Amino acid sequence: MATVVVFGATGVQGGSVVNRLLKNPKYKVRAVTRNPDGEAGKKLASQGVEVVAGDANDKASVEAAFKGAEAAFFVAAYWPSVATLGLVGAGEEELVQYQNVAHAAAASPTLKHLVLSTLPPADKSSGGRLKVPHYDFKAYAVDWIQRTLPELWAKTTEVWPGFYDSNFAAFAMVKPLYLAAADAYLIPMPAKKSSILPVVGSVETNLGVAVEAILTTGAPAFSKLLVLVTDYVAAGDVPAYFSRATGKRAVFLEYSDADIITVFGIHGDEYAASMRWAAEFPVWEDPKVVADRTRLLTLEQVGLSKADLVGFDAGLALIKDKLVQ
Numbered sequence: 001m002a003t004v005v006v007f008g009a010t011g012v013q014g015g016s017v018v019n020r021l022l023k024n025p026k027y028k029v030r031a032v033t034r035n036p037d038g039e040a041g042k043k044l045a046s047q048g049v050e051v052v053a054g055d056a057n058d059k060a061s062v063e064a065a066f067k068g069a070e071a072a073f074f075v076a077a078y079w080p081s082v083a084t085l086g087l088v089g090a091g092e093e094e095l096v097q098y099q100n101v102a103h104a105a106a107a108s109p110t111l112k113h114l115v116l117s118t119l120p121p122a123d124k125s126s127g128g129r130l131k132v133p134h135y136d137f138k139a140y141a142v143d144w145i146q147r148t149l150p151e152l153w154a155k156t157t158e159v160w161p162g163f164y165d166s167n168f169a170a171f172a173m174v175k176p177l178y179l180a181a182a183d184a185y186l187i188p189m190p191a192k193k194s195s196i197l198p199v200v201g202s203v204e205t206n207l208g209v210a211v212e213a214i215l216t217t218g219a220p221a222f223s224k225l226l227v228l229v230t231d232y233v234a235a236g237d238v239p240a241y242f243s244r245a246t247g248k249r250a251v252f253l254e255y256s257d258a259d260i261i262t263v264f265g266i267h268g269d270e271y272a273a274s275m276r277w278a279a280e281f282p283v284w285e286d287p288k289v290v291a292d293r294t295r296l297l298t299l300e301q302v303g304l305s306k307a308d309l310v311g312f313d314a315g316l317a318l319i320k321d322k323l324v325q
């Protein structure tokens with residue numbers, strides 16, 4: 001059995017990866033958390049996961065987590081640091097975390113495959129006009145690995161998950177607003193109705209499916225990128241998806257950038273920045289976003305088809321009780 005180190009295992013992305021790999025007898029999962037004795041850590045341990053203490057800011061703990069591992073998955077958290085470090089400061093912290101993980105992976109004598117969850121290069125693709133720190137610092141990390149640790153890059157795969165379906169249930173800025181008097185919902189977004197939202201579908205299922213498929217593919221996936229988007233959805237169509245899942249009436253509401261900043265401060269600014277970039281770069285597989293076409297992996301190249309993924313409609317249906325009051 002190959003040991004796979006999963007960072008963020010107590011969160012959305014890492015949790016999806018753990019759940020999937022646990023069902024595959026080829027893999028032994030080692031979950032990294034800052035708090036192994038917390039509820040989430042204990043739950044993982046009760047499922048047969050090896051739970052180890054680790055903090056991506058602490059190089060020694062990251063190195064220890066890699067001991068004897070053959071593969072690893074990493075995503076930085078970004079958002080929890082925004083309140084204390086600001087938008088760019090949280091990005092700079094992310095960059096250091098990806099670097100710490102990369103150094104530990106490069107130094108590991110056993111590691112065969114590193115999978116990084118990252119996001120598109122907003123800054124680079126727009127020639128520096130549009131910056132989205134929670135995208136850009138992930139892309140800077142990838143550039144840094146390519147330049148600094150080419151041998152590690154030769155066994156690294158990137159995956160870009162689209163906007164989660166579960167944001168509509170759990171992310172305060174995205175969650176639909178209930179109008180009790182009308183028993184209906186407002187879905188506010190810092191976007192035009194025509195703006196395109198690249199959606200990952202059910203993140204709970206799809207990310208794990210994709211990472212398992214990338215690990216199984218091995219060498220043909222090295223130095224490549226899988227764009228994990230099941231649906232490109234016009235913002236103005238989101239209420240129709242919501243209504244199909246919940247049976248409730250819903251309408252789209254356009255926030256101006258100034259409005260969302262008034263309500264959610266710099267967190268709102270970051271959400272708006274991602275939608276400003278999306279207005280010009282709606283499709284992540286586009287040559288304007290991925291200039292090096294040889295880097296793109298198709299689902300088929302990792303042994304998957306769309307039928308293996310849970311799309312936006314089906315994903316929302318699975319979490320419908322969490323979408324409504």
Ligand SMILES: NC(=O)c1ccc[n+]([C@@H]2O[C@H](COP(=O)([O-])OP(=O)(O)OC[C@H]3O[C@@H](n4cnc5c(N)ncnc54)[C@H](OP(=O)(O)O)[C@@H]3O)[C@@H](O)[C@H]2O)c1
Nearest residue numbers: 008009010011012013033034055056076077078162163164
């Ligand atoms: N929301 C979206 O639609 C979307 C789409 C694509 C990409 N993303 C990206 O997804 C990332 C967040 O992932 P998520 O949604 O899975 O996060 P999440 O559910 O909020 O969980 C965060 C995870 O990160 C871990 N973590 C936080 N700080 C850590 C540190 N210093 N060292 C080690 N682990 C740490 C936490 O583990 P412990 O607390 O147990 O230590 C937890 O497991 C962000 O970077 C965001 O940009 C989000």
